[in-house]
Amino acid sequence: MILEAKDLNYYYQDGEQRRYILKDTSISFEKGKFYTILGQSGSGKTTLLSLLSALDSPHSGEVLFNEENIKKIGYEKYRRNNVGIIFQSYNLIPTFTAIENVLVPMSITENEIPDDTKTVAYNLLDYIGIVKNKADRLVNQLSGGEQQRVAIARALATNVELILADEPTGNLDEEMEQEIIDIFKKLMSMGNVSLW
Amino acid sequence: MNFMKRAFLGITRKKGKSLILLAVIFILGNLISGAIAIQQATGNVETTIKERLGTAATVDMDYKAWESMSEEELETLEMEELGVDLIKQIGELPYVKYYDYSMTTWMGSESIEPYQEELEEDVMYGDEDNIPFSLKGINYAPVIDFEEGKGELADGRVFTEEEIKNGTSVAIISQKLAEQNNLEVGDTFTLLSAVYDYSEETGEETVLDSRDIVLEVIGLFDPQSGKEETESKEEDSDMFLMEDIDYQNTVYVPNAIISAEEQYYWEVYAEDDPEIAEMLEEESMEYYTPIYYLNNPEDIEPFEEEVAPLLPELYTVISASDQYDDISGPMESMSTLSKYVLLVAVIATVLITGLVVLLFLRDRKRELGIYLSLGEKRGKVVGQILIEVIVVAFVGITLSLFTGNLLAGQVSDTMMKADDTQEESYEGVIYYEGIETNLTAEDVIDSYEVSLNSSYVLGFYGIGLLTILISTIIPLIYIVRLNPKKILM
Numbered sequence: 001m002i003l004e005a006k007d008l009n010y011y012y013q014d015g016e017q018r019r020y021i022l023k024d025t026s027i028s029f030e031k032g033k034f035y036t037i038l039g040q041s042g043s044g045k046t047t048l049l050s051l052l053s054a055l056d057s058p059h060s061g062e063v064l065f066n067e068e069n070i071k072k073i074g075y076e077k078y079r080r081n082n083v084g085i086i087f088q089s090y091n092l093i094p095t096f097t098a099i100e101n102v103l104v105p106m107s108i109t110e111n112e113i114p115d116d117t118k119t120v121a122y123n124l125l126d127y128i129g130i131v132k133n134k135a136d137r138l139v140n141q142l143s144g145g146e147q148q149r150v151a152i153a154r155a156l157a158t159n160v161e162l163i164l165a166d167e168p169t170g171n172l173d174e175e176m177e178q179e180i181i182d183i184f185k186k187l188m189s190m191g192n193v194s195l196w
Numbered sequence: 197m198n199f200m201k202r203a204f205l206g207i208t209r210k211k212g213k214s215l216i217l218l219a220v221i222f223i224l225g226n227l228i229s230g231a232i233a234i235q236q237a238t239g240n241v242e243t244t245i246k247e248r249l250g251t252a253a254t255v256d257m258d259y260k261a262w263e264s265m266s267e268e269e270l271e272t273l274e275m276e277e278l279g280v281d282l283i284k285q286i287g288e289l290p291y292v293k294y295y296d297y298s299m300t301t302w303m304g305s306e307s308i309e310p311y312q313e314e315l316e317e318d319v320m321y322g323d324e325d326n327i328p329f330s331l332k333g334i335n336y337a338p339v340i341d342f343e344e345g346k347g348e349l350a351d352g353r354v355f356t357e358e359e360i361k362n363g364t365s366v367a368i369i370s371q372k373l374a375e376q377n378n379l380e381v382g383d384t385f386t387l388l389s390a391v392y393d394y395s396e397e398t399g400e401e402t403v404l405d406s407r408d409i410v411l412e413v414i415g416l417f418d419p420q421s422g423k424e425e426t427e428s429k430e431e432d433s434d435m436f437l438m439e440d441i442d443y444q445n446t447v448y449v450p451n452a453i454i455s456a457e458e459q460y461y462w463e464v465y466a467e468d469d470p471e472i473a474e475m476l477e478e479e480s481m482e483y484y485t486p487i488y489y490l491n492n493p494e495d496i497e498p499f500e501e502e503v504a505p506l507l508p509e510l511y512t513v514i515s516a517s518d519q520y521d522d523i524s525g526p527m528e529s530m531s532t533l534s535k536y537v538l539l540v541a542v543i544a545t546v547l548i549t550g551l552v553v554l555l556f557l558r559d560r561k562r563e564l565g566i567y568l569s570l571g572e573k574r575g576k577v578v579g580q581i582l583i584e585v586i587v588v589a590f591v592g593i594t595l596s597l598f599t600g601n602l603l604a605g606q607v608s609d610t611m612m613k614a615d616d617t618q619e620e621s622y623e624g625v626i627y628y629e630g631i632e633t634n635l636t637a638e639d640v641i642d643s644y645e646v647s648l649n650s651s652y653v654l655g656f657y658g659i660g661l662l663t664i665l666i667s668t669i670i671p672l673i674y675i676v677r678l679n680p681k682k683i684l685m
Contacts, residue, residue: 046685055569055681080571091684093563095209103197105570117197154570166685 001067002031002162003052008061010047021047022058031161034188046166053085053164054078065162081111084155086165090147092139098125098150099135102157109158124153128183145176152183163187199576203583213556214588220552221592221664222599224545228663229593229600229656231538234608236652238531241643242520243493248643249516250344251293251490253499255286258512276508283486286503291495296340297486298333298451299458303409305329307386308377311370311444329387330442333451335360339368340489345420347443352381352415355450359414363452368415370444384412387447389457391464405464409457411449419443455482493517527644530611542663549667553585557671564675565683578672582665589664597656598648605646 008025011018021044029035039045050056052063054075063070070078079085084105092101102121106113114120125135128149130142139147148168155163165184169177207214255278265273280297287295310328337355341347350371359366369379379385390406419440466473490499500513507513557564567577 050681050685053569055685056679076568076571076573078571079569085569087684089684091562091566091569093566095563096205100197100205104202104567107197107199107201108567108570108572 001028002065004028004064004067005048005052006062006064008048008051008058008063010044010051010056010058022051025061029162032188034184049164049166053083055085077110080109081158082160082162084158084160084163086148086151086155086163086168088167088170090139090144090151090171092147092150092154094138094140097136097138098130098142098146098153101139101150102153105154105158111159113157113159121153121157124157125150128153128156129179143176144172145179148172148176148180149183152180156187199572199580200583203580203587206580206584207587213559214584217549217552217556217585217588218592220548221545221589222596224541224548225593225596225660226600226603227537227541228545228660229596230604230607231534231541232656232659233601233604233646233652234530234534235538236649236655237604237608237644237646238527238534240645240647241527244643245520245639246493246496246517249493249520251493251496252344253488253490253496253513253515254485255283255503255507255511256485256514258510261512262510273510275510278484278486278508278511280482280484282506282508283484286486286506287488289499289502291490291499291502293489293491294336294338294340294343295486295488296334296336297484298335299454299482299484300333301331301389301454301457302327303329303331303387303389305385305387308373308379311373311376311441313441327390328445330446331387331454331457332446332448333454334448335451339448340487341448342417344489347417347419350416350418352413354415355448360450360452363450363456365409365411365453366414366450367411368417368448369413370446371416371418372444374413374416379413381413381416384410386410389460391461393468404468407460409453411447411453417448458482527641530608533611538659542659545663546667549585549589549664550670553581553668554671554674557581557674561678561683564678565680568678568680569684574676578675581672581675582668585664585668586661589661593657593660593664596660597653600656601646601648601652608644608646 005025005027008022009020010022011020013019025044025048027048037045037048047056051058054063054070057071057075065073065078065082070082073082092098093104096104099118099121102124103117106117106121122132122135126132130146130149130153134142134146139150142150148171152168155165168184169180172180257275262270283295283297286292304327334355337357337360339347339349339354342349342354347370349368352368354368355366358364367385369385374380377385387409388406389409391404392401393404394401462472462476466476488499490496496515496517500515503513564577567580568574
């Protein structure tokens with residue numbers, strides 16, 4: 001198992017009462033597989049993802065990455081070296097260009113990446129469908145689909161084993177949605193993704 | 197794309213916000229810069245003036261305290277004399293470079309003529325009694341006047357400790373006095389030590405007794421300070437010429453010689469006056485005013501503090517810097533005002549810059565959350581913001597360094613002119629040899645100069661950047677508390 005959640009509990013304290021979002025939730029994921037979590041709105045999908053990506057911590061229970069508790073790895077370090085996160089609302093830095101957004105995590109990670117990070121970033125964007133011309137534009141000058149592609153490239157840029165995406169097509173039209181899903185399928189088919 | 201590069205991109209890509217921050221820091225920086233410039237300038241005035249005034253100090257009666265005493269207090273007051281032992285004890289303090297305590301007397305002569313120089317009409321040298329020679333007693337063998345540059349030994353030698361101790365009949369006279377009377381080192385000359393009686397009824401003086409004093413010339417001196425002044429100050433040339441002539445006719449002798457002559461005067465008086473005879477039996481009639489030269493002007497304050505408890509009642513330490521303290525009012529008020537301005541400006545900068553940075557950070561909350569979601573260390577995110585603020589602050593501070601300095605110059609000029617109308621009073625000013633007493637408020641104001649020196653530049657950058665750092669601390673706490681999930685999901 002690459003990722004495993006054991007007895008996760010997450011709740012909001014509402015006065016005397018606890019409103020559970022996740023209660024004794026356990027789940028595991030194998031390496032090289034593509035998982036989709038479905039559920040009604042408010043069922044705790046985003047909360048689960050935030051716990052799996054170490055953006056938040058559970059009230060009890062543990063998340064294991066390659067059988068090691070992510071708390072022990074360190075949440076920051078885990079996000080830096082082990083997981084790539086894609087958000088519904090892209091979360092790109094608006095004052096940076098597409099290439100600069102991809103370069104940011106490459107300067108943060110401690111994973112081994114080629115020295116010529118700029119070329120790698122251009123290649124990555126090109127593979128995802130962002131040509132050089134667009135890669136040099138500020139991200140707010142790109143369409144929603146293009147911005148999500150940049151977000152995917154950013155998640156891939158640090159050579160992580162795990163990509164977690166929170167409704168990555170939620171803000172896109174149907175045509176774009178399909179294109180993004182196709183990208184994910186293509187990446188999955190490559191197994192241990194390495195685009196350099 | 198490390199955090200430093202991100203910081204520089206943050207500055208250049210958000211030009212509007214960077215300019216707003218720059219403007220805020222520039223405006224507040226001007227206040228800080230101006231206040232520091234005034235502080236430095238007033239501080240420099242004190243140092244410059246005190247250096248000019250020198251390191252001389254003496255111990256004398258505190259006339260101000262004496263005047264403020266009631267009649268009853270004065271009646272019961274028993275004044276103690278300043279003993280030689282105490283003078284020596286003070287002289288042994290580590291602040292003292294050298295000191296002397298001596299007496300001065302005036303004598304005439306039938307064997308030598310006083311030095312004269314042509315003065316303008318109506319200005320005469322010497323008095324009717326023909327006692328033109330001032331004898332200055334010396335206890336400090338190398339002669340303080342020579343050490344302090346008032347005069348310079350041109351020929352011969354200074355006194356030996358033996359001569360001082362034994363009161364040997366030797367003298368150092370001015371080169372011009374020697375030339376006028378064809379005297380050389382090794383020659384002798386005779387002075388007339390006379391005891392006068394003054395009649396209040398007739399207003400005439402009669403010689404009660406007199407005796408000759410034969411002195412051997414062991415050295416010749418050349419006045420130094422008077423020479424410069426007569427050359428430089430044409431307006432007051434007559435006054436300085438008189439001072440110069442006085443000095444040319446000064447005869448340095450071991451103090452014991454003068455002490456012996458004083459004793460002789462009192463003994464002559466005592467022959468006619470039993471009250472004086474009684475006094476002579478009870479106490480010594482030697483009164484000394486010591487002069488202490490300290491190692492440097494900064495020593496004056498600790499010296500005064502250390503000497504004060506040793507002194508008898510109603511005595512005080514008098515130094516040249518006392519006069520500065522008396523007339524430094526405008527400078528002190530400006531220094532105080534600049535202190536308050538500096539304090540207010542620093543507090544305003546901390547609050548305003550802190551608020552501006554906090555508002556900008558709230559605006560960039562999402563960006564900061566992205567860095568944290570990518571696993572960036574909070575320390576580096578804090579570092580990025582610090583670099584952004586400090587770079588902008590550095591530019592703002594550098595600009596205000598010059599403008600604030602100019603502003604300070606203009607403001608202080610105006611304030612000085614406003615204070616310059618104050619009247620100066622020399623009433624009650626007592627002259628002490630070696631201690632300058634003619635310092636004016638104008639001298640103080642003339643010494644005031646707002647300049648762009650290294651201590652000002654370093655001081656301003658230090659205070660400015662520290663203030664900005666402090667003002668950024670509160671917004672940085674905001675970053676430390678950021679939760680990326682709440683921002684991004």
